Amino acid sequence: MTSAESPxxxxxxxxxxxxxxxxxxxxxxxxxxxxAADGKVVLARPEDxxxxxxxxxxxxxxxxxxVGGRSKEVARGREDVADARA
Amino acid sequence: xxxxxxxxxxxxxxxxxxxxxxxxxxxxxxxxYPITPSTEIAELLSEKLPQVGGKFIQMxxxxxxxxxxxxxxxxxxxxxxxxSGPGFSLKQENIGFASFTEVPCVIVNxxxxxxxxxxxxxxxxxxxxxARWGTHGDHPIVALYPSTVPxxxxxxxxxxxxxxxxxxxxxxxxxxxxxxxxxxxxxPHQSEIEIVSRPQPDVPPEEYLPxxxxxxxxxxxxxxxxxxRWHVTGLYHDETGFPTTAAPKVDRxxxxxxxxxxxxxxxxxxTSDEFLDDADTVVVACGITARSARRSVxxxxxxxxxAGMVQLKTIWPxxxxxxxxxxxxxxRIIVPxxxxxxxxxxxxxxxxxxxxxxxxxxxxxxxxxxxEIVAKIEEV
Amino acid sequence: xxxPIDDYLRTQFMPHIWCPGCGHGIILGxxxxxxxxLDLPKDEVCIVSGIGCAxxxxxxxxxxxxxxxxxxxxxxxxxxxxxxxxxxxxxxxGDGDAAAIGGNHLxxxxxxxxxxxxxxxxxxxxxxxxxxxxxxxxxxxYASTAPYGNVxxxxxxxxxxxxxxxxxxxxxxxxxxxxxSNYVENAIQTPGxxxxxxxxxxxxxFGRRNKMGTPVDMIEWFRKNSINAAAAAxxxxxxxxxxxxxxxxxxxxxxxxxxVYDEVIERxxxxxxx
Ligand SMILES: Cc1ncc(C[n+]2csc(CCOP(=O)(O)OP(=O)(O)O)c2C)c(N)n1
Ligand code: SF4
Ligand code: SF4
Numbered sequence: 130m131t132s133a134e135s136p137x138x139x140x141x142x143x144x145x146x147x148x149x150x151x152x153x154x155x156x157x158x159x160x161x162x163x164x165a166a167d168g169k170v171v172l173a174r175p176e177d178x179x180x181x182x183x184x185x186x187x188x189x190x191x192x193x194x195x196v197g198g199r200s201k202e203v204a205r206g207r208e209d210v211a212d213a214r215a
Numbered sequence: 216x217x218x219x220x221x222x223x224x225x226x227x228x229x230x231x232x233x234x235x236x237x238x239x240x241x242x243x244x245x246x247x248y249p250i251t252p253s254t255e256i257a258e259l260l261s262e263k264l265p266q267v268g269g270k271f272i273q274m275x276x277x278x279x280x281x282x283x284x285x286x287x288x289x290x291x292x293x294x295x296x297x298x299s300g301p302g303f304s305l306k307q308e309n310i311g312f313a314s315f316t317e318v319p320c321v322i323v324n325x326x327x328x329x330x331x332x333x334x335x336x337x338x339x340x341x342x343x344x345x346a347r348w349g350t351h352g353d354h355p356i357v358a359l360y361p362s363t364v365p366x367x368x369x370x371x372x373x374x375x376x377x378x379x380x381x382x383x384x385x386x387x388x389x390x391x392x393x394x395x396x397x398x399x400x401x402x403p404h405q406s407e408i409e410i411v412s413r414p415q416p417d418v419p420p421e422e423y424l425p426x427x428x429x430x431x432x433x434x435x436x437x438x439x440x441x442x443x444r445w446h447v448t449g450l451y452h453d454e455t456g457f458p459t460t461a462a463p464k465v466d467r468x469x470x471x472x473x474x475x476x477x478x479x480x481x482x483x484x485x486t487s488d489e490f491l492d493d494a495d496t497v498v499v500a501c502g503i504t505a506r507s508a509r510r511s512v513x514x515x516x517x518x519x520x521x522a523g524m525v526q527l528k529t530i531w532p533x534x535x536x537x538x539x540x541x542x543x544x545x546x547r548i549i550v551p552x553x554x555x556x557x558x559x560x561x562x563x564x565x566x567x568x569x570x571x572x573x574x575x576x577x578x579x580x581x582x583x584x585x586x587e588i589v590a591k592i593e594e595v
Numbered sequence: 596x597x598x599p600i601d602d603y604l605r606t607q608f609m610p611h612i613w614c615p616g617c618g619h620g621i622i623l624g625x626x627x628x629x630x631x632x633l634d635l636p637k638d639e640v641c642i643v644s645g646i647g648c649a650x651x652x653x654x655x656x657x658x659x660x661x662x663x664x665x666x667x668x669x670x671x672x673x674x675x676x677x678x679x680x681x682x683x684x685x686x687x688x689g690d691g692d693a694a695a696i697g698g699n700h701l702x703x704x705x706x707x708x709x710x711x712x713x714x715x716x717x718x719x720x721x722x723x724x725x726x727x728x729x730x731x732x733x734x735x736x737y738a739s740t741a742p743y744g745n746v747x748x749x750x751x752x753x754x755x756x757x758x759x760x761x762x763x764x765x766x767x768x769x770x771x772x773x774x775x776s777n778y779v780e781n782a783i784q785t786p787g788x789x790x791x792x793x794x795x796x797x798x799x800x801f802g803r804r805n806k807m808g809t810p811v812d813m814i815e816w817f818r819k820n821s822i823n824a825a826a827a828a829x830x831x832x833x834x835x836x837x838x839x840x841x842x843x844x845x846x847x848x849x850x851x852x853x854x855v856y857d858e859v860i861e862r863x864x865x866x867x868x869x
Binding site: 145146148149150151152155156185186187188189190191192194 | 600601604609610611613614615616617618619620621624625628769772773776809810811814
């Protein structure tokens with residue numbers, strides 16, 4: 130992890146694993162993330178993060194971890210399943 | 216029926232005997248697909264395996280059967296499949312996988328006349344080369360070849376033991392006639408049978424290197440689901456089991472796979488001979504043809520001809536040294552075989568021109584009779 | 596962390612070989628989160644794959660892992676499961692691996708109802724061999740062996756598995772990664788054969804050939820073109836052309852193979868004792 134693991138940093142990015150595909154940047158509802166000059170992801174607006182974990186779940190390279198996100202407390206999203214069922 | 220030495224004397228068909236021996240050897244998993252003339256093995260094991268807590272499954276084809284056998288073996292179960300020509304062809308890719316990933320298993324091929332569908336109920340000995348080279352790429356393999364029902368018993372046990380000892384697929388080649396003939400077999404008590412199991416790691420999981428071999432070239436193999444989490448792949452891999460393309464590691468793996476068989480060659484080469492000491496003509500044969508060869512040299516001796524014979528119970532690795540020694544001492548080697556000439560190529564390789572090597576092929580779906588070999592012996 | 600993804604990865608081999616933006620990593624994450632929520636002991640999980648980009652997944656996972664031959668993962672997995680019914684055997688396979696060369700094994704694994712969880716990474720293309728059409732490439736789409744557009748129809752693997760007898764059938768896309776993970780979780784918990792089709796993007800071959808834009812564009816395309824099974828059921832089939840129907844399609848409770856076989860063992864032992 131290149132970002133320091135501190136409570137003020139909600140999202141940790143593993144730069145060595147990031148391939149700069151831009152998926153997390155596009156998927157983040159709060160536009161917290163941006164591409165650096167080398168294409169890899171950096172935190173532009175950490176204060177806006179709502180810890181929704183979308184970036185972590187959508188990153189194909191396991192390069193993002195959200196610190197203290199809600200899935201880490203409870204199994205999530207059972208209701209998604211219920212309404213998708215035929 | 217209790218027989219000599221407290222052994223169970225039974226009249227068994229070759230295929231039945233193979234199934235009985237497999238269970239005594241510790242086989243606990245069989246996957247197969249029906250094909251003449253091997254089917255009795257599957258039928259009997261479907262009955263017997265669950266009686267000893269083993270598992271039998273009839274898969275959707277031979278490719279799947281071979282795959283399931285390898286999967287089961289990864290969990291530690293001694294596993295086997297049985298088939299014939301067309302099915303043996305289908306199994307080849309996964310036999311290569313087992314050989315390369317060093318997963319012990321036994322593959323019985325009760326040969327029939329090919330190619331293609333051929334003569335499904337007639338014998339032939341034309342899968343010798345396929346047993347050695349049926350799958351692509353260099354690879355280690357062991358193939359044993361019985362000529363009688365008691366030998367089926369013995370070599371089935373040995374097939375499992377060698378597969379486990381060397382972590383290699385072992386092919387048991389049978390002739391259709393041996394698979395279907397009935398002979399008396401003295402079945403030893405389980406306690407009299409030597410059973411070998413694959414080497415186990417003696418280190419804790421965190422130190423386990425699944426492809427690090429000891430001096431015998433054979434790496435210890437932890438069963439899946441016992442705390443040793445390792446990776447199995449048909450890609451070139453190093454001692455860790457993970458893929459590599461590094462030339463020295465690629466080279467080292469292939470050479471180890473060959474040397475583990477070579478260094479055990481003496482232990483796994485089984486032959487039987489008659490009248491070799493003073494013979495000037497020697498018949499080299501395997502399977503059902505070896506029985507005719509044995510009879511033929513006795514008949515030749517009665518006529519005053521100094522003939523001898525060697526039966527190769529181990530076809531692969533081929534006993535080049537043994538056959539080479541014979542070639543250096545005799546005038547002629549005769550190689551009768553039920554194919555267009557497969558064994559003879561190896562005999563010539565071994566003889567290196569030190570004696571005359573004469574082939575005799577019969578490819579009409581009938582076994583070679585002793586008289587045919589005698590005629591060949593007399594034809595100087 | 597309740598979902599210790601890193602703990603399931605053989606991190607020494609990361610970054611993985613998949614292309615930037617390849618959806619295979621999203622699916623793999625969904626699978627690992629499902630395993631994490633179920634808190635399955637690592638020693639009891641066995642991951643089996645065939646050959647292809649998708650099938651490279653097991654090498655990165657710290658379980659009992661097997662990377663087998665093309666198309667045969669389910670047959671290997673069947674042997675493992677039958678020999679060790681207590682293991683959670685999960686098959687990760689591509690659409691070429693499962694629907695073309697391995698199609699027959701899929702049918703029979705479902706028919707036998709062996710307790711395997713299969714996740715098919717459907718990128719509608721043969722990724723590893725550089726983009727030939729697969730049985731899942733829709734008609735008219737381009738591939739390196741379909742330069743004038745694919746002549747063949749693709750087929751519905753979920754319907755196939757359901758018809759063959761599987762106990763659980765669901766489909767989601769990489770645009771629905773949470774839902775996908777929940778389906779995998781349900782699949783693992785289902786006794787019997789469970790199948791999850793994960794529709795995913797291969798930006799390198801399928802995307803480029805078919806001018807689908809960036810990985811993000813492809814995910815957005817999935818989102819826009821997916822329709823929930825319940826909603827789809829109310830529509831005219833003609834309106835569903837080109838749509839991806841997602842949802843849990845089937846849950847059955849047919850007896851699982853190894854449980855039935857255990858009864859066979861009991862009967863056989865009784866017969867032998869007689
Ligand atoms: C018997 C055999 N035939 C062909 C191949 C070549 N091959 C390797 S991967 C592959 C296709 C893989 O496609 P898919 O399963 O869809 O996975 P993807 O790479 O798209 O993830 C093929 C044809 C092979 N390895 N083995
Ligand atoms: S956790 Fe959600 S809000 Fe925070 S950076 Fe990731 S996607 Fe954006
Ligand atoms: S070729 Fe396609 S499927 Fe393979 S890793 Fe690249 S994007 Fe993924």
